[in-house]
Amino acid sequence: MAWTWRYIGEDGGRTDAGDLPAESFTSRGDAESWLGENWAELAEGGVASVALLEDEREVYTMPLGAE
Numbered sequence: 001m002a003w004t005w006r007y008i009g010e011d012g013g014r015t016d017a018g019d020l021p022a023e024s025f026t027s028r029g030d031a032e033s034w035l036g037e038n039w040a041e042l043a044e045g046g047v048a049s050v051a052l053l054e055d056e057r058e059v060y061t062m063p064l065g066a067e
Contacts, residue, residue, distance in 0.1 A: 003031040006051040007042065008061070015047055028052070028059075039064050 003025040009015040025031040031052060035042075042050065043064040051061040 002026070002055055003028055004053045005031065005035060006053055006058075007047040008049045008051060009046060010048045028054070 005023065007015040023031075023034055025034065035050065039050075047064055049061055049063045052059045
């Protein structure tokens, strides 16, 4: 089982990762810890929100900035 983040732009569409990190994790906790350490860099790169995926299943979506 792999845990990954999908990056979502301001328009609600998937953001092309481009220079953004494409990380894969073996546990949900590792994925969430990584996001806690890197959310500011993602927001600066144009990511408005992220979706946590377990393999292909979306677990949840959350904004990176203040709503």
